[in-house]
Amino acid sequence: MKKFILSALAATLVASPLLAAAPAEAQQRREVTTVRQNNNGRTVVTKKTVVRPNQYRNWRAGQRFDRRYAQNYRVITTYRNYRLAAPPRGSQWVRSGNDAILINGRGNVVQVRGGAFR
DSSP: OHHHHHHHHHHHHHHHHHHHSOOTTSOEEEEEEEEEEOTTSOEEEEEEEEEEOOOOOOOOTTSBOOGGGOTTOEEESOGGGGTOOOOOTTOEEEEETTEEEEEOTTSBEEEEETTTTO
């Protein structure tokens, strides 16, 4: 019984940050609330919300690829339709915006073909 309780406690400790984390593709949002009091005794509350759009990245060879920063991320399986060479074993072509990006098995950018999808 003691082992069961300890394993359940460990599972909740491990899973709680994963459940509380914000989604990766959510926009960044910041709310600022200011409270001030006028000379006549009235309280004025001002609320300002700033939403920053997702910040996409221009990729270069040697960078670590993270699909959260790729615009219109798709895995390209029909690479011949886009005049791309066959990827080496363990690599794959992905789409980020209008660019075709060759990624190796470790997630590093090997090659970037700009404007492959115009």
